[in-house]
Amino acid sequence: MQNPLPLTIVGSINVDLTARAERLPQAGETVGGGRLVREAGGKGANQATAAARLGAAVRMIGAVGTDPDGAWMRAELDAAGVDTTSVQTSDEPTGVALIVVDREGENQIAVCEGANGDIDLAGVEFGADEAVLAQLEISMDLVVALAEQVRGYLAVNAAPARDLPEAVLARADLIIVNETEYALIPALRTAKRVAVTYGADGAKLFESGAEVASAPAVKTTVENTVGAGDAFCAALTIGLASGVSADRALAAACAVGAAAVADPRSQPLLSRYDVYLPA
Numbered sequence: 124m125q126n127p128l129p130l131t132i133v134g135s136i137n138v139d140l141t142a143r144a145e146r147l148p149q150a151g152e153t154v155g156g157g158r159l160v161r162e163a164g165g166k167g168a169n170q171a172t173a174a175a176r177l178g179a180a181v182r183m184i185g186a187v188g189t190d191p192d193g194a195w196m197r198a199e200l201d202a203a204g205v206d207t208t209s210v211q212t213s214d215e216p217t218g219v220a221l222i223v224v225d226r227e228g229e230n231q232i233a234v235c236e237g238a239n240g241d242i243d244l245a246g247v248e249f250g251a252d253e254a255v256l257a258q259l260e261i262s263m264d265l266v267v268a269l270a271e272q273v274r275g276y277l278a279v280n281a282a283p284a285r286d287l288p289e290a291v292l293a294r295a296d297l298i299i300v301n302e303t304e305y306a307l308i309p310a311l312r313t314a315k316r317v318a319v320t321y322g323a324d325g326a327k328l329f330e331s332g333a334e335v336a337s338a339p340a341v342k343t344t345v346e347n348t349v350g351a352g353d354a355f356c357a358a359l360t361i362g363l364a365s366g367v368s369a370d371r372a373l374a375a376a377c378a379v380g381a382a383a384v385a386d387p388r389s390q391p392l393l394s395r396y397d398v399y400l401p402a
Contacts, residue, residue: 127180128365129253133269134167135239135260136185136200136210137218138192139349139389146225157223163199164220164389165239166258166282169353172203174256177379177396179361182206184247186238192217193238203390209247213238218260228345228384234260234283249273254364256356259285270294276364280356284308297363299356318359318373320352326377328369336369341381350391354383361396375399 144157163172167185175181183205187193189212196217200207218237224230242261249255254276257269266279270291278297281287284304292298292314299318300311311317312332320326321340328336358379362372378399383391 127178128361129250130174130179130361130364131182131184131209131249131253131255132167132171132174132205133184133242133244133255133257133261133265134170135165135218135234135236135258136168136183136187136196137165137220137234137237137239137260138162138196139164139220139222141222141224141349141389143224144226147223147229147231154223162389163196164222164349165196165218166260166280166353167239168196168200169350169390170256170258170280170357171200171205172390173350173354173357173379173383173393174361175204176393177358177361177399179357179396180206182209184209184211184242184244186211186213186215186240186242188213188215188217188238190216192219199390211238211241211243213241215241222349224347224349228348230347230349232349236260244268244272247272249275251275254278254360256280256360258356259283263288266291276360278356278360278364280352281308281311282352286310297360299359301352318376320355320380326355326373328373336373338370338373338377341378343381343385345384346387347389348384350386350389351380351383353389354391354393355380358396358399362400367400371401374401 142157148154218239258280284307325339359376
């Protein structure tokens, strides 16, 4: 990218409480021997930090509490190069995600939204040259408002899976899901542009249900899958919103996802976007 893409992330900011265990517990089961890690997370914050590390000019619209965790989350975003002037303060506590990760890197996650439920777009303006990326750890009303207010490129990571209103389906320039989410949202079969990730089988891009691009997964050692999808979303949005061809943007996003999987953090350290583009 010659010039940094102006990119706004609208989404969740959480503290991730991650238990690393030998395996994931079954229903009603306790698995011992875990190791607890406390770090910055939330799908919105994960995507914002990934995008900033990839070289985009990123601002974050979200909300944190007045608690020490809120100050910590702001500091983590600042350190990653994210503009936090639009991060709001709520009377609710900062959001928390409870995560269990097994030795293969697979995970189970329960999210307590806290301050994330209070994000407000009042007074927020979006430029015509500005791309916007949102997820579904925020209210659907907020996503619908984005569909109405965003003037430039709009990408929606439809995760966790929920049915999308027609206003969002019709407006979004890109919807990103994994294969499970794709199966749970039938309306995506006819959406104008949908990227689907398939784990070890790579990713595909569909336009009105027809496959227009695909890319293989990049083989790597799996440490943690929690932030990989978020890094993929950031990279794909940067690529497509910047005018990179679908095949190259998808391949770069898969390479970024692989780099994220190999990093134990939910907010992995990444190189600049151009490093991941195929030759």
